[in-house]
Amino acid sequence: MFDLSFTARTVLLGATLLGIVGGALGSFALLRRQSLLGDALAHAALPGVCLGFYLTGSKNPLPLFLGALIAGIVGALCILVIVRNSRLKQDTAIGIVLSVFFGAGIVLLTHIQKLPLGNQSGLDKFLFGQAATLLPRDVMIMAILGGVVLLLVLVFFKELRVLTFDPEFGASLGFPMRGLEVFLTVLLVTVVVVGLQTVGVVLIVATLITPAAAARQWTDRLGIMVLLAAAIGGFSGATGALISAGWARLPTGPVIVLVASAILLVSLLFAPQRGMLWASLRERALAARIRRENLLKDLYRWGENAGGTWSEPVTTALVMGFRGHTRQQLTRVARRLDRKGLLSWTDDGITLRQEGLEQAERIVRRHRLWELFLTRRLELAEDHVHRDAEEMEHALTEETEARLDALLGYPTVDPHGRPIPRSISGSDPQRGVA
Amino acid sequence: MSPSLIVILVASCVAAACALIGSFLVLRQMALLGDAISHAVLPGIVLAFLFTGERAPLPMILGAGSLGVLTVFLVEAFHRTQRLKEDASIGVVFPALFSIGVVLISRYAGQVDLDLDCVLYGEIAYAPLDLLYFQGNSIGPKALWVNGVVLLANILFVIVLYKELKLTTFDAGLAAALGFSPIVLHYALMSMVSITVVGAFESVGAILVVAMLIVPPATAYLLTDKLSTLLGLAVGFGVLSAVLGYWLAYLWDASIAGAMATVSGALFTLVFLLSPSYGLLARWLRQLHLGRNLSDQLLLLHLHGDDEPQSTDQLARRFSWRARRVETVVDRLEQREWIRRVADGIVITPSGELAIEKGGVGPLRHRPASQ
Numbered sequence: 001m002f003d004l005s006f007t008a009r010t011v012l013l014g015a016t017l018l019g020i021v022g023g024a025l026g027s028f029a030l031l032r033r034q035s036l037l038g039d040a041l042a043h044a045a046l047p048g049v050c051l052g053f054y055l056t057g058s059k060n061p062l063p064l065f066l067g068a069l070i071a072g073i074v075g076a077l078c079i080l081v082i083v084r085n086s087r088l089k090q091d092t093a094i095g096i097v098l099s100v101f102f103g104a105g106i107v108l109l110t111h112i113q114k115l116p117l118g119n120q121s122g123l124d125k126f127l128f129g130q131a132a133t134l135l136p137r138d139v140m141i142m143a144i145l146g147g148v149v150l151l152l153v154l155v156f157f158k159e160l161r162v163l164t165f166d167p168e169f170g171a172s173l174g175f176p177m178r179g180l181e182v183f184l185t186v187l188l189v190t191v192v193v194v195g196l197q198t199v200g201v202v203l204i205v206a207t208l209i210t211p212a213a214a215a216r217q218w219t220d221r222l223g224i225m226v227l228l229a230a231a232i233g234g235f236s237g238a239t240g241a242l243i244s245a246g247w248a249r250l251p252t253g254p255v256i257v258l259v260a261s262a263i264l265l266v267s268l269l270f271a272p273q274r275g276m277l278w279a280s281l282r283e284r285a286l287a288a289r290i291r292r293e294n295l296l297k298d299l300y301r302w303g304e305n306a307g308g309t310w311s312e313p314v315t316t317a318l319v320m321g322f323r324g325h326t327r328q329q330l331t332r333v334a335r336r337l338d339r340k341g342l343l344s345w346t347d348d349g350i351t352l353r354q355e356g357l358e359q360a361e362r363i364v365r366r367h368r369l370w371e372l373f374l375t376r377r378l379e380l381a382e383d384h385v386h387r388d389a390e391e392m393e394h395a396l397t398e399e400t401e402a403r404l405d406a407l408l409g410y411p412t413v414d415p416h417g418r419p420i421p422r423s424i425s426g427s428d429p430q431r432g433v434a
Numbered sequence: 435m436s437p438s439l440i441v442i443l444v445a446s447c448v449a450a451a452c453a454l455i456g457s458f459l460v461l462r463q464m465a466l467l468g469d470a471i472s473h474a475v476l477p478g479i480v481l482a483f484l485f486t487g488e489r490a491p492l493p494m495i496l497g498a499g500s501l502g503v504l505t506v507f508l509v510e511a512f513h514r515t516q517r518l519k520e521d522a523s524i525g526v527v528f529p530a531l532f533s534i535g536v537v538l539i540s541r542y543a544g545q546v547d548l549d550l551d552c553v554l555y556g557e558i559a560y561a562p563l564d565l566l567y568f569q570g571n572s573i574g575p576k577a578l579w580v581n582g583v584v585l586l587a588n589i590l591f592v593i594v595l596y597k598e599l600k601l602t603t604f605d606a607g608l609a610a611a612l613g614f615s616p617i618v619l620h621y622a623l624m625s626m627v628s629i630t631v632v633g634a635f636e637s638v639g640a641i642l643v644v645a646m647l648i649v650p651p652a653t654a655y656l657l658t659d660k661l662s663t664l665l666g667l668a669v670g671f672g673v674l675s676a677v678l679g680y681w682l683a684y685l686w687d688a689s690i691a692g693a694m695a696t697v698s699g700a701l702f703t704l705v706f707l708l709s710p711s712y713g714l715l716a717r718w719l720r721q722l723h724l725g726r727n728l729s730d731q732l733l734l735l736h737l738h739g740d741d742e743p744q745s746t747d748q749l750a751r752r753f754s755w756r757a758r759r760v761e762t763v764v765d766r767l768e769q770r771e772w773i774r775r776v777a778d779g780i781v782i783t784p785s786g787e788l789a790i791e792k793g794g795v796g797p798l799r800h801r802p803a804s805q
Contacts, residue, residue, distance in 0.1 A: 036466055085714050086706060088460075092652050095465040096702060099645030103695020106555045106642070107682075110689040127554055128536065202473065202554070202641075206529030213522050249540045254533030269516055276515060292555065329526040369780035 008245040011131045014139045015237035015256060018195045019206060021146040023215070023233025024153055024293075025191045026208030027226045028184060028215065031164045036091075037076070037185075039205035040098040042192045044075025044203055046105030049126050054112055061141050065193050072189035075101050081286075102201070129200030131241065131252035142194045153226070160184060161222050199253035211236060217270050217271035236260035290394050291333045293363050296342065297393070298322040299352050299359035304418075310357055313349035330391040361421040362401075367393040368414035369404050375415040376408065382415045437562040440575050442680050445694060447581035448634040449646050449701035451588045451673030453654075455630050455666045456647035456776055458623055460655060461603050465648045467506060468520070471624070472643040473499030474505040475551060476535030479635065482541060491566075495632050502628025503621065505531060532640075541647045558692045577637050582631035591626050592665065595619070638691035646672060646697035653684045653702045656712045659687045670791035671701055729755075729763045734772060734782065736789045 004012065027040055048071025052063040075097045082093040125133055143371045153160065162170035163180045171177045188193050188208075195204045215229035240256030269277045299319070303310035340355030350368060370392045374385040396404070405411075413419055435443075459468045471514035478501030479723035480495040505527060539553075561577040592599065599608040602616045610614055625649070636645045646778030679694030680720070686693070707714050737744065744752075750760045764780060767773045782790075788798060 030519075030522055033519055033521055035519070036469075038457050039525065059527030082706070085711055085717065086656060088529050088652055089463050091463050091465040092648060094651055095469055095644055095648035096699070099641055100649060100695055101704070102641045103645050103699065105694045107686065107688040110555075111686050111694060113656065114687050202532060203529050205525050206533070209522055209525040210529070213518055213526055217517060243690065251536055251540050254536040254540075257533040261526065261533075264526060268512075270517065274517055274688030276517070289449050347780075400685040408595070 012241040014134045015241040019233030019237025020230045022207035023211035023229035026212035027229045030212040035209045038208040040094045041072045042204040043098040044101035050108035068193040078187045082107045129253040131198045173433040206257040214267040217267040219362035297363045313351040315349040366396045368420045440562040444577045445676035446673045447694045449584045449676040452586040452646035452666035452670045453650040453672035454588045459650040460651040466648045469644045470524045471502040473528045480538040495631045498632040499628040553640045558637040618651035642691040649698040656709045737782040743781045745779040
């Protein structure tokens with residue numbers, strides 16, 4: 001597979017280049033919520049390509065690029081004019097420009113194909129892209145255009161960042177925001193034109209957006225995101241080109257898109273912080289902690305009702321009845337507490353140990369303090385505060401608890417007349433928190 | 435039926451069905467979801483093809499229709515994770531699905547009788563040749579049957595659920611409060627979009643479906659505020675695009691579907707410029723009118739209650755207007771006999787005073803600005 005033919009190497013180079021430039025520029029489009037602008041620009045470029053061919057009669061890449069560039073810019077302008085001057089919204093304007101320009105392009109394309117010009121075959125490769133038809137001279141032009149685009153992004157990075165995050169602020173600083181918007185659009189059109197031959201009109205949007213969306217999951221910093229998106233784009237381009245070179249009848253463009261989509265999925269799941277896997281693990285850990293705390297609390301209240309003694313074991317069947325747990329569910333919760341020495345579970349039943357009792361007290365204290373706060377300070381009805389306290393008892397921090405205690409004047413009973421436990425540990429009224 | 439009549443009929447059915455359902459997409463600002471669906475049904479079509487080995491309409495509509503609904507579901511799922519904005523979710527979902535479709539076609543090129551180019555712009559010109567058979571007898575062109583049924587389904591859908599669609603489109607909150615489920619209706623609408631797109635897919639291709647879905651309703655939306663009128667106009671523009679498009683394609687020897695999209699774009703441009711209510715020209719005239727009225731009022735108010743004539747130079751300095759602007763305003767007011775030129779300037783006439791006291795010089799009658 002590494003013994004690549006000359007053509008395959010050209011394709012590899014072109015696809016990688018496109019991925020890098022697309023990822024970098026796509027980051028700005030993604031953050032500015034203009035993901036689908038790239039799609040519209042790509043479709044709008046088609047009539048330009050056809051006109052370029054029609055007027056010069058050759059497939060020399062330069063006039064085709066130029067035609068696409070102009071048509072893309074005209075398309076972007078049309079979107080702007082429609083949104084500014086009518087009741088139609090951005091999505092409709094994008095849809096109109098995308099489909100009508102493309103339709104006009106198809107008319108030109110089919111018209112040209114039936115002209116007795118010769119040499120016109122291959123224009124339709126712009127629809128799906130056909131990386132295999134890339135010539136070294138095409139890649140050269142791609143490299144030059146892409147290099148210029150990257151250089152411009154580097155030079156105007158600060159301005160583009162302002163445009164992306166706070167255009168109003170930028171305008172107040174005296175940046176020419178309107179001009180920058182046009183500038184960014186021209187850069188986008190250039191990237192689209194660079195990618196036409198490799199991935200085609202339909203899939204270009206993915207080379208812009210998918211790597212950027214993947215990169216977004218890993219970082220909150222624009223600079224890093226742009227670099228990362230370029231890297232992901234380049235990697236997808238290279239991998240896609242290699243895969244489609246290695247297997248027969250696998251078109252390059254779609255494979256590049258699928259590689260990038262796979263990277264996006266992995267990023268959505270596994271990226272630190274934003275990754276959904278970690279988020280769901282965090283959620284599960286929280287739910288497990290809440291279940292453990294509830295068990296400790298339930299045991300505490302049982303002892304409280306039994307006259308303030310916690311030395312007698314509570315039978316397993318009874319504990320299962322507290323929250324309608326099955327034995328299996330109870331085991332999941334209790335075994336961990338047993339191992340940590342917070343309770344002991346024998347054949348006679350479950351007994352809170354000293355440390356477990358202290359933890360349970362803290363939870364009950366928080367529950368009752370919060371109930372008191374809600375009734376006294378927020379003047380809620382006594383029978384309305386329990387559910388809220390059920391949640392807050394797991395969320396309050398030690399510091400908040402101390403403040404709450406001080407605010408309420410170190411109370412001893414909750415709104416329902418039950419004692420607020422502070423015998424074994426907990427905030428000492430003498431110590432105070434001011 | 436002559437072949438061209440069949441093509442025109444198929445195109446009209448496609449255009450009318452798309453316009454009906456597309457109107458709700460435009461009104462609900464979901465135009466690009468239609469775009470996404472029209473691309474994403476491709477793998478569904480290919481899979482239906484691979485499983486049945488033929489181009490049977492029903493499996494294709496089922497396969498591709500479910501892919502359309504899957505697209506909507508995926509876009510919303512990605513969006514709901516709060517890790518991607520809605521436009522980005524659309525932008526990553528449909529290229530991935532479309533890529534799967536293209537890869538499938540390329541891998542199984544021998545077994546799939548689908549031309550990639552047709553995927554994009556259809557092959558409506560062959561519609562008269564592809565006949566549907568019932569018990570061995572030809573009962574007419576398949577595309578006409580498929581799209582005719584789809585059109586009927588769309589008409590039924592809109593008629594039966596008109597009230598619900600109207601309510602959820604314009605006031606989703608109220609609809610939910612009244613017990614309608616916007617979500618159920620949303621998915622029903624998206625299913626209809628998917629079915630319509632699949633029906634139209636073979637005739638006009640993925641991207642030109644988008645033109646038929648969005649452009650005629652957008653054109654109609656620039657002409658009316660009434661939903662029923664909008665639906666009627668949208669269908670009208672759609673069918674007109676189909677007929678004119680066919681004629682244009684015939685003239686230029688070019689793709690019919692492409693020409694339909696081009697004509698719909700031209701109609702849109704025309705209405706965008708000339709619509710009496712929301713057109714660019716009307717807007718511009720209104721602004722011009724407002725500006726004139728303002729100048730008239732300013733000048734008349736300035737002269738009001740003052741017996742001393744004012745020279746045009748004085749007025750120009752007072753308002754920092756150019757001399758020519760003063761002259762035009764003075765001419766206009768003089769014509770209405772609200773002011774009079776005297777030897778050393780201009781004075782207000784009694785009828786001018788009256789006009790001012792009545793609270794306005796010009797008929798400030800204009801339609802309220804649209805937004």
